[in-house]
Amino acid sequence: MTKPTDLQQRLTGLLSPTAVITGGSDLEPYAVDWRKLFPGRPACVVRPSSTEQVAQIVRICHDAGAAIVPQGGNTGLAGGAVPDASGTQVVLSLNRMAAIRRVDPVGLTIEAEAGCILKVAQDAAGAAGRLLPISLAAEGSATIGGVVATNAGGVNVLRYGMTRSLVLGLEVLPDGTVANGLRKLRKDNAGYDWKQLFIGSEGTLGIVTAAVLRLLPRPKHSMTALLSVADPAAALRLLELAQDELGDQISAFELISATSMQLVARHAGLKAPIAEGEWFVLIEAASSLAGLREAAESMLGSAFEQEIALDGVIAESGVQAAQLWALREHVTESEARESKSVKHDVSVPLTAVPQFLIEAGQALAAGAPGTRVNAFGHLGDGNIHYNVLVDAGQDADVVNHIVHDVVAAFGGSISAEHGIGQYRVGELARYRAATEMDLARTLKRALDPDNRLNCLDARPPWHER
Amino acid sequence: MTKPTDLQQRLTGLLSPTAVITGGSDLEPYAVDWRKLFPGRPACVVRPSSTEQVAQIVRICHDAGAAIVPQGGNTGLAGGAVPDASGTQVVLSLNRMAAIRRVDPVGLTIEAEAGCILKVAQDAAGAAGRLLPISLAAEGSATIGGVVATNAGGVNVLRYGMTRSLVLGLEVLPDGTVANGLRKLRKDNAGYDWKQLFIGSEGTLGIVTAAVLRLLPRPKHSMTALLSVADPAAALRLLELAQDELGDQISAFELISATSMQLVARHAGLKAPIAEGEWFVLIEAASSLAGLREAAESMLGSAFEQEIALDGVIAESGVQAAQLWALREHVTESEARESKSVKHDVSVPLTAVPQFLIEAGQALAAGAPGTRVNAFGHLGDGNIHYNVLVDAGQDADVVNHIVHDVVAAFGGSISAEHGIGQYRVGELARYRAATEMDLARTLKRALDPDNRLNCLDARPPWHER
Structure with a gap:
């Protein structure tokens, strides 16, 4: 066993011994992303249990000149939550800070710590009769902190917006100090809305430790339909038609190519219950009002009449709706097998x-x-x-x-x-305009002047040209 | 007539003579807010007609060490768009840059220049069968740039969010360079979302020259109701009931005190068509789905049954709905007369x-x-x-x-x-936490290091302690 470094010793002194991982197989899940595309080698992994501990870790790392890589559920698809191979970066995992602090069904808010699993937060909202509409494939492992730090999307963006539009309050640590903006306010124009800058910045400007998210009334009725169309232009016309009939009650409007459907048939054994088409559209809508089914049937009727849709079906039950969604959900996995x-x-x-x-x-x-x-x-x-x-x-x-x-x-x-x-x-760096990259650099330098937050050597475009 | 200063001469050289106002009665509307609470004295007023002219003005003012106060419709209620009394600040009015560049009813976007009047943009969206849901008292004079720069609210925030949630793209000038982020994308996680920082920063970090806003499908049905309740706690219970019945189709839920209603009766001669109560609630909902009226009646029935509401009425026509809204809309004016x-x-x-x-x-x-x-x-x-x-x-x-x-x-x-x-x-400065003020100062210093953008001497808390 190698001798612990000063940094490791200081961190172990701050936290319980089990909260600092310096080697062995326990390190592996934190060192590499789940798809194993970005293998890293951390100096160590720290797992604080409180915001105050996070603050102390940041100060210790700053003193030691060590970079920090914040990590939530490590479900990202871009390698933004794992360290580089230098062996000098500290992975700061938020997974022990997982409390749901409060669900307010009348005020329509949920306050949760960064390490809280998205699915757990969804279920807590659901138990209170409310909806947390962020929904994505990794929801069983992704965390609130990660979802906020990456401004996660998912299948409900059309109706409810990206994660950004659901964040009311945020607690972050850009440096060793805590910026507590955990307000539960739906409107707040008092000064700069600094939290916006941290949302989606992937841990390069600060560490998200807790958030207040907006909840919504849970719709009583839902409708799922699958249609086939000749081409994407027809799919767009169908979207317009759907918006006319269903308004903003459409929560998902998914396009699936015939190639995708063929892959799903070949590798997952699932087949669309409608006639073949070159493209397919999966529509979901939900509402507290009656009349959803009638509006959907009217949409389908118009789509046939105007020869926009080739074939189509509206799910008759929750089971059928799940079967239609399964076609969409198996595309990625089927592609990987192909x-x-x-x-x-x-x-x-x-x-x-x-x-x-x-x-x-x-x-x-x-x-x-x-x-x-x-x-x-x-x-x-x-x-x-x-x-x-x-x-x-x-x-x-x-x-x-x-x-x-x-x-x-x-x-x-x-x-x-x-x-x-x-x-x-x-x-x-290749595609974003120079003025925008300059602005990004200005902001990065202002908030992380020593380039200590989630900045790999491989990432110079974020900081310096 | 006084001799023009070097700054005035340089600006006049850049723009047409009518685009620079250096004195006389033409200056007045730009020098003071519409309520005449914040009288200022500008060095001059400039009225550019293009983004390139704005950039040149910024560079000229920077060279001269002159501060710039961006101004839209000058309808603000906080004195954020008028100069101080020093006579050294340049008012940069965007009111000649008023073009609507494009309305896309399928992509659901509108692109407009900063000086475009909000009502004009609303009408352009309406003419295309779509809804721009930002709605506020000053909409006939307020501009898109001002609405974005102040993150304006209004009566539809409950459903559609503040202006921030409707901004897809932004063009701003933090300094003499143009940051063109006029993208029409509903999802964009490529790099820092820097536009968020400028939204609501009241012209202290940059000058908004154009924006792309999100449009929505226009609901087919609407419902307006007025109810009386015993106290605000009952009004909150009513909100919960309304959310259960109407879901997220509620676009406004306004509270009006008996005092407010008495002022409106006394000074505007308008009276609520329901029995007296200590508090009143005005509810508006809209949907593309049928079933709105039934859901509203169900809500009203439950509110009486559970003894939450004392009395109530649902508007039978657009005229009645307007009469109910008139009660709410006359509160401010009646107060001023009292x-x-x-x-x-x-x-x-x-x-x-x-x-x-x-x-x-x-x-x-x-x-x-x-x-x-x-x-x-x-x-x-x-x-x-x-x-x-x-x-x-x-x-x-x-x-x-x-x-x-x-x-x-x-x-x-x-x-x-x-x-x-x-x-x-x-x-x-009195109420916001020191850590948050420090963060605001850090961002201000990063983007406006010489403190040239809308920073009065009377505003040290924004910049330096």
Whole structure:
């Protein structure tokens, strides 16, 4: 066993011995992301149990000149919560700070510590008859702190917005001091809304220790429908129709390509209960008002009448609704069983989605022949998971640049919901305008002048050119 | 006529002569707020017609060491858009940059320049069959830039959030360079969301020149109801009931005190069409789904059955709905005719509103005897306009401190929607925690190191202690 470093000794002195992990197999889950794409080597892992302990850890690390990588459920898709391979970074896991402090069903708020699992918070809201609408694949492991730090998206963004729109209050540590903004206010224009800067900054500006999130009334009725259409342009017309009939009660409007459906049929054995089409749309709506079913039937009728939809079905039960959702939910897993892929999480203006899909496909056919596209995602948000199935020999950077060049041409984003992390640092520097990168650097320097927060050597674009 | 200064000459050289106002009666509307509470004296007023001109003005003013006060419709209630009395500050009016660049009814976006009047933008959205839900008393004069710079609230916040939640893209000038973030994306997690920092910063960090706002489907049905209740606690129970029945289709839930209603009866000649109560609640809901009326009747029935409401009426027509809204809309004007008043725009956690009203009333009775309270506002948001009717001899600061001390005790905000401006600078420094003020100063220094943007000498708390 190697001799503990001064830093390890100081941290162990502050926390209980079990709250500091310096080596062995216990370290592994904190050192690498769950997909094992970004293997890191931390100086140690610390697991504080209170905000005050977090503050002390930050001060100790600052004194020692050690960088800190905050970590929640480690479910991120961009490698933003794991350390680099230098062996000098301290992983600060929030997973022991998991308390739900208060659920207020009348004031419609929930206050939870950073390490609280999203699903636990959802269930606590549900037990109080309310809805915490952040919903994503990793909700059984993702934490409130991580969800806030990455401004997580998910399937309900169309209706309820990204995580940002649900954060009322935040407690963060940009340095050794605690900025307690744990207010439960729906309106607060007293001074700069500094918490906004920390939301989505992926732990590079501060450490989220607790949050107050907004809850919503839980809808009484829900409706799930699956339709097939000829092309994405028809899917967009269907969205317009759905908005006319269902208004803002639509909570999800998901696009699934025929390729995605074929992968799901091949690897998960699931098949859409409607006639084949080139594209499929999964719609979910929910409301406290009656009339949802009637509006959905009217939408379907118009879609057939106007020849927008080829076929379609409205779920007759919760079981049927779950079966329709299972088609969508098995796309990623089925893709993994089919082939290696280069994934993209892009967004373009809603109305540009059809043309983006055409031009990206053409660009790939020309620049990376032999690749296949598996496109699906949140059409209602203009967010497409544009995954490219490739052979082992394919250079991923080439594919990234081809796809992202088309995204940029449409004024889109190279990361709609997954964030930058380690994965997209280079791409961010490539596509974001210099003035915006300068602004980001100015803010980073102001809040983390010594570059101690979640800044890998591999991430110079965040800080210095 | 006095000799133009070098600064005036340089600005006149850049712009057309009519775009620079250096004196005379034309200057007056830009020099003082519309309530004439904050009389200022500008070095001059400049009225650029393009973003590039704004950039050049900023550079000229920076060179000359002159501070800039950005101004939109000058409808603010906190004196945040008018210069101080030094005669050295340049008022930069955006009112010539008023174009609506694009309305996209399918992508649900509107792009407008900063000087575009809010009502004009609302109407453009309406003409495309869509809804821009920002709605406030000054909408006929307020501008998009001002609405964004102050994170404006209004009557629809309960359902659609503050202005922040509707801003998709922003173009700002923190210095002589343009940060163009005019993206039309509903999801964008690529790098820091720097625009959030400028929203609500009242022109102290940058100048908003254009914005992309999110539109919504326009609801087909609406419902307006007025109910009387015994006390604010009953009003809160009514809110819970309304949320159960109407879900998130409630767009306004307004509280009006009997005092407010008496003022409206006395000075505007309007009377509530229901039996007297100590408090009144005005509810509006809207939906694309049928079933709104039935849900509202069910709510009313339960409210009577559970003895929450004393009396109530649902509007039978648009005319009746407008009559009910007129009661609410005449409160401020009626108050002005009754007496001098000290106004507060406060918020507390929703569930604390009843106790806040009790304790604030007690504190005023003890500390400022003879004053009367006119309380009304957006109960659904926890935002009360808590206005105190006073004699001419009453010290306003004493009243401010009494009310804000109670607000602070409940973890509330001294400015829910009106902002800080010149009016609340002292109160902000008094009530906001030192760590949060330090953070604000750090951000201000980072983006405006020479303190040139909308910083009065009277505002040291923003910048330096």
